[in-house]
Amino acid sequence: MVDYHMHSVLSDGKNTYEEMVQEAIAKGLDEIGFSDHVCLKRVEWAIRIEDIPVMTTQIMDLRLKYKDQIKIRYGIEVDYFPEYERELKNLIESIPVDYVIGSIHFIDDWNFDTDQSLYGKWTNDRLYEKYFRLVQQAAQSGLFDIIGHIDIIKKFRVYPESNQDQLFEDTIKIIKAHNLVVELNTGGMDRPCAEFTPSARLLELCFKHHVPVTLSSDAHRQVQIARHYESAIELLLQIGYTEIIGFNNRVRRIIRIPN
Ligand SMILES: [Zn+2]
Ligand SMILES: [Zn+2]
Numbered sequence: 338m339v340d341y342h343m344h345s346v347l348s349d350g351k352n353t354y355e356e357m358v359q360e361a362i363a364k365g366l367d368e369i370g371f372s373d374h375v376c377l378k379r380v381e382w383a384i385r386i387e388d389i390p391v392m393t394t395q396i397m398d399l400r401l402k403y404k405d406q407i408k409i410r411y412g413i414e415v416d417y418f419p420e421y422e423r424e425l426k427n428l429i430e431s432i433p434v435d436y437v438i439g440s441i442h443f444i445d446d447w448n449f450d451t452d453q454s455l456y457g458k459w460t461n462d463r464l465y466e467k468y469f470r471l472v473q474q475a476a477q478s479g480l481f482d483i484i485g486h487i488d489i490i491k492k493f494r495v496y497p498e499s500n501q502d503q504l505f506e507d508t509i510k511i512i513k514a515h516n517l518v519v520e521l522n523t524g525g526m527d528r529p530c531a532e533f534t535p536s537a538r539l540l541e542l543c544f545k546h547h548v549p550v551t552l553s554s555d556a557h558r559q560v561q562i563a564r565h566y567e568s569a570i571e572l573l574l575q576i577g578y579t580e581i582i583g584f585n586n587r588v589r590r591i592i593r594i595p596n
Contacts, residue, residue, distance in 0.1 A: 341584075472484060505538075537572060
């Protein structure tokens with residue numbers, strides 16, 4: 338199995354890359370991908386842009402050191418800002434990554450997954466629309482391989498007032514048209530929303546529209562690596578998925594889900 342979304346002390350994680358690698362080996366994973374936060378805005382939870390070469394060196398060294406025990410991929414989790422697509426493109430192209438996760442953590446300047454102050458400014462329906470429009474723009478930008486925690490706007494148990502299937506399906510069709518992968522991120526289970534991102538409903542819609550998925554834990558510490566994988570794999574199989582996607586140098590590989 339793989340875990341494609343993990344953080345280290347270089348962004349907001351609690352363990353070093355090597356500690357994460359050793360734990361992943363102990364848990365029997367075949368392949369992991371790191372994805373520390375890269376953000377054009379200066380925030381304390383992302384690696385500083387000038388430190389990116391350190392991240393590259395550390396991952397390359399560990400990949401060699403542990404090559405007989407586990408495959409180590411180099412990913413980054415990048416904040417999408419519609420007004421900075423050119424800057425994002427230049428930055429991403431300067432890093433020798435295997436894959437790029439595009440995530441929305443900001444609506445305008447509001448970092449909604451760390452700051453709860455603006456919930457209630459709009460109706461939840463309107464908030465969902467604003468959030469998912471950003472996901473759609475991220476998918477259309479061509480910058481990313483994977484859409485990160487696609488419905489993280491629910492993190493603090495904020496849910497739309499009315500059925501949003503139309504908005505979800507429009508978004509998923511755009512993701513499909515632009516050939517992206519969605520991650521089944523199990524981390525949401527340990528957040529206030531207490532469910533995977535995407536939710537089972539959204540994951541069903543992804544399957545309906547033939548959007549491929551990958552699997553990840555959003556681990557910020559060793560113990561969180563591959564968390565809730567048993568139920569995640571059960572859900573994938575139940576919905577109909579038989580394979581997930583891996584990446585090498587931004588090229589996809591199909592991985593059969595063991596059952
Ligand atoms: Zn994130
Ligand atoms: Zn993350």
